[in-house]
Amino acid sequence: MKIRDFRIHPIAIGDPPLRSSYGLHAPYALRTIVELISDDDIVGISETYGGEAQVRQLEELREQIVGANPYRLTGFLSPMVEGETGDVDRSQTWHVPGENPLDATTRTYAAIEVACLDLIGKTVGQPVCDLIGGRVREQVPFSAYPFYKHPGGGGEGHDVREDEYGEALSPEQLVSQVKKMVAQYGFTSIKFKAGVLEPEIEIETIKQLYRALGPNVPLRIDPNSAWTVETSVRVGKALAEELGRGGYLEDPTAGLENMAEVRKRLLAEGIETPLATNVAVTCFADIPRAVKLDAVQIILCDHHYWGGMRQVQQLARLAKTFDIGLSMHSNSHLGVSLMAMAHCAASTPHLTYACDTHYPWSAAADEVVKGGRVPIVDGCAKITDKPGLGVELDYDQLARGVERYKNCKYRKRDDEAEMRRHVDPKWKRLLPRW
Amino acid sequence: MKIRDFRIHPIAIGDPPLRSSYGLHAPYALRTIVELISDDDIVGISETYGGEAQVRQLEELREQIVGANPYRLTGFLSPMVEGETGDVDRSQTWHVPGENPLDATTRTYAAIEVACLDLIGKTVGQPVCDLIGGRVREQVPFSAYPFYKHPGGGGEGHDVREDEYGEALSPEQLVSQVKKMVAQYGFTSIKFKAGVLEPEIEIETIKQLYRALGPNVPLRIDPNSAWTVETSVRVGKALAEELGRGGYLEDPTAGLENMAEVRKRLLAEGIETPLATNVAVTCFADIPRAVKLDAVQIILCDHHYWGGMRQVQQLARLAKTFDIGLSMHSNSHLGVSLMAMAHCAASTPHLTYACDTHYPWSAAADEVVKGGRVPIVDGCAKITDKPGLGVELDYDQLARGVERYKNCKYRKRDDEAEMRRHVDPKWKRLLPRW
Numbered sequence: 001m002k003i004r005d006f007r008i009h010p011i012a013i014g015d016p017p018l019r020s021s022y023g024l025h026a027p028y029a030l031r032t033i034v035e036l037i038s039d040d041d042i043v044g045i046s047e048t049y050g051g052e053a054q055v056r057q058l059e060e061l062r063e064q065i066v067g068a069n070p071y072r073l074t075g076f077l078s079p080m081v082e083g084e085t086g087d088v089d090r091s092q093t094w095h096v097p098g099e100n101p102l103d104a105t106t107r108t109y110a111a112i113e114v115a116c117l118d119l120i121g122k123t124v125g126q127p128v129c130d131l132i133g134g135r136v137r138e139q140v141p142f143s144a145y146p147f148y149k150h151p152g153g154g155g156e157g158h159d160v161r162e163d164e165y166g167e168a169l170s171p172e173q174l175v176s177q178v179k180k181m182v183a184q185y186g187f188t189s190i191k192f193k194a195g196v197l198e199p200e201i202e203i204e205t206i207k208q209l210y211r212a213l214g215p216n217v218p219l220r221i222d223p224n225s226a227w228t229v230e231t232s233v234r235v236g237k238a239l240a241e242e243l244g245r246g247g248y249l250e251d252p253t254a255g256l257e258n259m260a261e262v263r264k265r266l267l268a269e270g271i272e273t274p275l276a277t278n279v280a281v282t283c284f285a286d287i288p289r290a291v292k293l294d295a296v297q298i299i300l301c302d303h304h305y306w307g308g309m310r311q312v313q314q315l316a317r318l319a320k321t322f323d324i325g326l327s328m329h330s331n332s333h334l335g336v337s338l339m340a341m342a343h344c345a346a347s348t349p350h351l352t353y354a355c356d357t358h359y360p361w362s363a364a365a366d367e368v369v370k371g372g373r374v375p376i377v378d379g380c381a382k383i384t385d386k387p388g389l390g391v392e393l394d395y396d397q398l399a400r401g402v403e404r405y406k407n408c409k410y411r412k413r414d415d416e417a418e419m420r421r422h423v424d425p426k427w428k429r430l431l432p433r434w
Numbered sequence: 435m436k437i438r439d440f441r442i443h444p445i446a447i448g449d450p451p452l453r454s455s456y457g458l459h460a461p462y463a464l465r466t467i468v469e470l471i472s473d474d475d476i477v478g479i480s481e482t483y484g485g486e487a488q489v490r491q492l493e494e495l496r497e498q499i500v501g502a503n504p505y506r507l508t509g510f511l512s513p514m515v516e517g518e519t520g521d522v523d524r525s526q527t528w529h530v531p532g533e534n535p536l537d538a539t540t541r542t543y544a545a546i547e548v549a550c551l552d553l554i555g556k557t558v559g560q561p562v563c564d565l566i567g568g569r570v571r572e573q574v575p576f577s578a579y580p581f582y583k584h585p586g587g588g589g590e591g592h593d594v595r596e597d598e599y600g601e602a603l604s605p606e607q608l609v610s611q612v613k614k615m616v617a618q619y620g621f622t623s624i625k626f627k628a629g630v631l632e633p634e635i636e637i638e639t640i641k642q643l644y645r646a647l648g649p650n651v652p653l654r655i656d657p658n659s660a661w662t663v664e665t666s667v668r669v670g671k672a673l674a675e676e677l678g679r680g681g682y683l684e685d686p687t688a689g690l691e692n693m694a695e696v697r698k699r700l701l702a703e704g705i706e707t708p709l710a711t712n713v714a715v716t717c718f719a720d721i722p723r724a725v726k727l728d729a730v731q732i733i734l735c736d737h738h739y740w741g742g743m744r745q746v747q748q749l750a751r752l753a754k755t756f757d758i759g760l761s762m763h764s765n766s767h768l769g770v771s772l773m774a775m776a777h778c779a780a781s782t783p784h785l786t787y788a789c790d791t792h793y794p795w796s797a798a799a800d801e802v803v804k805g806g807r808v809p810i811v812d813g814c815a816k817i818t819d820k821p822g823l824g825v826e827l828d829y830d831q832l833a834r835g836v837e838r839y840k841n842c843k844y845r846k847r848d849d850e851a852e853m854r855r856h857v858d859p860k861w862k863r864l865l866p867r868w
Contacts, residue, residue: 071560288725
């Protein structure tokens with residue numbers, strides 16, 4: 001069994017004007033769809049970050065991929081994930097996920113690993129989760145992922161998406177957004193992207209969510225490091241009740257030392273709300289210091305940049321060993337990534353929180369999966385008996401995505417530039433801002 | 435694809451009268467050969483610890499195994515490895531490996547995992563190492579494993595094995611044993627089982643080995659916790675040069691605190707010889723304290739009791755993350771285990787030392803692998819393109835092993851009883867002895 005062809009499809013998908021401490025989402029998010037075609041004409045697929053750099057990094061592997069046995073390719077390429085070092089700052093404090101040159105190799109490796117697994121699964125008739133240890137759950141829980149946002153559903157010019165959720169720049173609008181999302185997808189936990197408005201408004205937003213949803217829906221707040229230690233502690237105290245019921249405080253402040261300080265001060269106040277991160281810990285090399293400082297109690301995994309599904313399983317083992325919880329990070333994505341995240345989560349016993357997903361922010365018009373959008377029911381993506389990732393490409397839709405990429409001006413994600421373009425010409429990311 | 439049959443074969447194999455701080459090896463070592471037969475009549479095999487308890491623990495899984503899909507069985511049974519806890523002492527300080535009731539589930543799980551992987555590999559025509567991430571090496575290095583021993587090659591009555599190596603109860607005899615082993619197998623590193631004679635004699639043994647083999651052959655010494663902290667430090671100092679060149683001091687003393695004390699004192703003397711363990715750290719739950727105390731710098735993995743090959747890969751990732759080396763532990767075994775160890779090692783990037791193996795201590799008469807003994811050439815077992823583990827069963831040989839089991843009186847490993855029977859009727863394991 002050999003890989004006879006390797007195809008890389010850069011695509012653009014409509015993305016609503018979502019806000020975070022990084023800035024503003026552009027009208028298009030960039031993704032890359034990878035195809036590995038075997039000599040039996042079976043196609044393995046994956047989805048990863050987009051833009052020019054990602055395409056180039058994948059393209060550079062062509063010689064090693066074409067002609068390779070997909071069972072062995074992941075071992076052969078393993079120096080791409082083994083080479084990581086703690087001597088460099090790979091944090092997502094300043095780099096938005098997918099734009100960090102220091103995790104280029106783990107990201108690129110992951111895209112190949114997932115496509116190999118899908119190819120193998122489709123060849124032998126087995127789901128990916130069962131190739132990598134076997135499913136431990138069939139319903140993979142995801143969180144609602146509400147954002148403050150400007151009006152608009154994504155896309156540009158004649159290619160705009162319906163604005164399903166409308167503007168959300170106040171607590172009330174945010175609560176209405178969440179209610180809509182919960183009604184549509186059945187989510188039973190909520191991850192709220194903060195770091196956008198004054199902390200007092202964001203506290204009020206969580207309080208309103210808590211009142212609206214009741215104490216049995218775990219709430220998380222993630223300001224992407226926008227706060228000082230002081231503000232983080234203040235928010236942690238103000239939301240002790242609301243975040244303390246199975247939720248968490250995610251990356252309130254930048255850097256492991258500051259996170260550790262927040263943790264210490266909250267504990268001193270009797271507040272046990274755990275701190276989560278996908279910013280301060282982005283690779284294995286970050287973990288020893290995080291453990292030593294007790295800086296984080298939950299790590300957000302993401303097979304897209306941690307080096308693939310097996311690396312996530314290894315991360316989960318490590319997390320369990322050190323009594324650290326495991327959640328899952330997400331970026332703007334389509335159904336191929338959703339199913340990859342679901343298969344990864346399905347075969348990872350120590351996944352202790354519902355996974356993040358941006359999936360509700362993407363539109364049916366952009367989906368490249370045959371049959372259209374992957375259902376999320378009762379907040380869960382379902383693992384079935386379908387081979388591989390359980391999804392195949394709709395090539396017409398894929399061609400539209402590629403066309404959209406060609407026609408749009410975006411070649412990398414730059415939320416700061418977008419913020420300057422549309423909201424405030426002088427906007428700069430400030431850490432801490434509050 | 436379903437498992438239609440599950441066969442458990444308890445066997446006995448000749449084992450020479452090897453000595454360790456646990457006592458004396460019995461004339462027979464007990465092993466269990468597991469077969470999983472698919473509805474396509476393909477057979478997946480594994481080898482694990484032997485004796486009545488192991489057979490019973492495997493037998494208890496029959497209902498869950500027969501009818502299962504081998505791709506999914508490992509996920510379904512994963513509570514057997516996920517349930518481990520740090521609240522109980524699972525150390526091998528007093529239990530010989532394979533006789534610890536507290537790792538019964540991880541041991542039993544591992545036997546099933548490996549047989550599933552062999553079955554899958556033989557079904558799809560791929561080697562096991564390539565099913566679990568892909569080979570990162572094709573030549574898997576093993577160490578010579580010299581023991582002090584009494585005359586005899588193993589077996590009883592009319593069923594005795596040739597004594598290939600003769601008696602070794604002095605430094606000179608031990609050196610001659612090693613030379614013979616190295617000449618035959620090409621080993622390029624040496625693991626010496628100590629804790630048997632006075633420490634001064636064991637120091638002298640290592641010094642003679644060093645002189646005989648030169649500074650480029652890494653030397654390890656493993657007294658299985660037989661020494662006090664004082665003695666451990668004394669030996670570490672006496673052998674600073676000999677163990678310091680890529681070798682290590684393995685389990686000199688019992689307990690993580692004592693190990694940490696030895697490390698601290700050696701470092702204070704400027705001696706950086708790392709400490710290794712397969713006694714103080716036998717499961718993931720042991721690791722946080724080991725890290726905190728800097729008690730061990732090398733962990734000996736063993737898929738047989740760590741819960742299988744994927745757990746070993748996870749252990750390796752954890753070890754790499756915390757800058758801990760990884761070596762591999764061995765017990766008396768045949769070619770099925772040798773190849774499982776080799777496939778596991780071949781797909782584990784962070785394996786930083788040659789693996790232990792007892793294989794030279796087993797005899798061709800006992801090998802159950804078709805074609806006879808697996809070759810170790812230049813100290814390495816070779817990973818080939820053969821599917822699964824790359825070995826199949828010789829059913830005549832297997833039947834002889836089962837017959838041997840039925841006819842012998844041993845039903846579990848008890849080196850202390852054996853020592854009393856053959857060497858000293860009053861012998862007791864003492865920790866520390868020196």
